[in-house]
Amino acid sequence: MIDRPTALIGLDWGTSNCRAFRLSLDGAVLETRVAAQGILAVTNGDFAGAFSRLVGDWLDAHEMAPVLMSGMIGSRQGWVEAPYMRLPAGAAEIAASLVSIPLGGRAMRVAPGLVGPALSGGEDVMRGEETQILGAMDLVHMSDGVLCLPGTHSKWVELRNGRIVRFATFMTGEVYAVLRAHSILGRLMGEDAHDPDAFTAGLARATAAGGLLHQLFAVRTEGLFERIAPSGLAAFLSGLLVGHEIRAARAAMPGARIVLVGTAALTGRYAAALRADGVSAVEIAGEDAAARGLWRLADEARLGRV
C-alpha cells in the first residue's frame, strides 16, 4: 500500500491532550497520534521539544508539509498567543487571522480563538472549538443552523451564511466533575456506568420546580431513600445538568435539528435528550471534526501552496 502524500500536519492541542493528524491533500486522515501532553503538562515552556517528541519523525519525513495547530496552544499560556478574534467568523476570517510560529523554514501557524457577546452579558470565548466547528460544517455541508459541542465547557453555536454569528458556553461537564469528585453528592455514587433510565430521570427533574441549586439536592435524597441505586446516581446528576443546559441553550438557539460534535458517549446522551424533545440530532466525532477543520483552515489559508 503506497501512502498518499502528506499535505498537512495538524494538531488539536488543548489543556490536557494533544492530538496530531497527518492529512492528505484532499483532507483524508492518513495517521493520528494522541498524547497526554496538553499545555499544562509542558514544563518550562518547552513547546518546541514537546512538539518534536510527538511528530518529529513526521517533520523529517515530510519536509514540505505545513503545520497548523488549534486549541489552548494559542492561548497566553501556550506556545504563541493567537488573540481571540471577534464574531462573526467563518473559515475565511479565521484563516486570515492565523499566527505564525517561527521554527526553521517551515510554514507553521496557530489558529485564533473567538470572542463574542455572552447570552448573560459580557463576553464569551472559545479556543479550539472554532476549528471543530469549521470541520463539522464541512463534513455535513452546513452553513446555517445550530451546533452543540458537549464537554467540560459545552459550546452552543449559531451559524448564518457559513459564519459563526453567536455562541454560548455552559460549564456542564466541569460542574458535573467537581460535584462528583468533591461534593457530598459523590459520596453515595457507585461506578460511572451509564444508566439511561437514571439519566432520563435527571432530565425530567430538570424541568421540575425549585431551580438547579435545589434540584441538585435530589441526587442526595434519591440515594438516601434508595429511589435510585448508587450505580445510577452519576447518570441522574448528568441528566439534571444536561437538561438544564439544553433548555437554556435552546431558549436562545432553537432549531429543529442540532449537529452534535464530541465523543460518542457524550453526543449519544445529548442526542437522546434532544430526541425526547422532538429535536433531531446528527452526531459527529470530535476528532473527525478537528482533523477536517484543520485541513479546511489550511486550505483556506493556502498554507504550503505557492
Added chain:
Amino acid sequence: MIDRPTALIGLDWGTSNCRAFRLSLDGAVLETRVAAQGILAVTNGDFAGAFSRLVGDWLDAHEMAPVLMSGMIGSRQGWVEAPYMRLPAGAAEIAASLVSIPLGGRAMRVAPGLVGPALSGGEDVMRGEETQILGAMDLVHMSDGVLCLPGTHSKWVELRNGRIVRFATFMTGEVYAVLRAHSILGRLMGEDAHDPDAFTAGLARATAAGGLLHQLFAVRTEGLFERIAPSGLAAFLSGLLVGHEIRAARAAMPGARIVLVGTAALTGRYAAALRADGVSAVEIAGEDAAARGLWRLADEARLGRV
C-alpha cells in the same frame, strides 16, 4: 456574680463542629463552648468520649441537668439514630419524637431530623436546622411566614400556625465552595474579601439570559477581560449563586418579610439581596437560634422535670 442554676446542657452537634450551651431555666445562655469535633472527626464511634471531653465538667457540676442534642449526631452516622419525622412539625411534634441515649441515669435525648416533599419531587430532608427554626420562631414570636437559613445547604422554610409545613434545600454554599476550590473559576480569584459591588453584579447577572450553567462562565470571562478584579470574583460568584437561590425559593415561598438565621456574614449578604428586591429581612444569629431551640424543645418535652 452568682451563676444561675443550669437547667439544660444543649448541643448543636453537626458534621464539622459541635457547639455546647449551658442554659438556665428561662433559656438564658450561661456558657458556650465550640469544638472542631463534628461527627466526621469522631473516630471509632467514640461519641461518649468526645462528649465527655467537651462538657464532662458541666456534667459533673450539674448532675441533675438533662442533655439535649440536635444535628448530625442523630443521623445514621452519629451516636444514636433519631429517624427523620414527617411534616408538618412544630415544637410539640418534634419534642414527642426525641430519642434517648442511655448514659448513666441522666435524661439524655437527641432531636430527630425532618422529611418532607421536595419542590422538585421526591423527598427533602433537614437535620439540626429544625431546632434553629424553633429557636428563631421563639426569638421573634413568629408562627407564620418564611425563614431562610443560608449555608452549605441553605434551607427555606414555610411556617403555618406554629408548625413547619414545607421546606426546600438549596446547595448554594457547597456549590460555591467546590467551584471556588476545584474548578477553573477559582484560578483567577484573589482573597475571599467581601466585595459588595461584585456581589451585587453577581445578583444582577443571575437574572440575565442563559441559565446558571452559562452564567457561571462569566466568572471566568469577567476576570479574563479584567471587568472584575481578582479580589471581587469570589463575591461575584457568590452573588450569582445566591441570586439563583433567592429567585427560585421566593417563587415557591413568597413573603414580604424573611427571617434569616445564620452567621452574620451570610445573613448580611442575603438581607442585602432581599432588600434590593423590596423584601424586608430580619437577621438572627444561628448560634442564638440553636441555643433557644434546644431550650424550647427541652421545655416542651419537660426534660428533667418531675
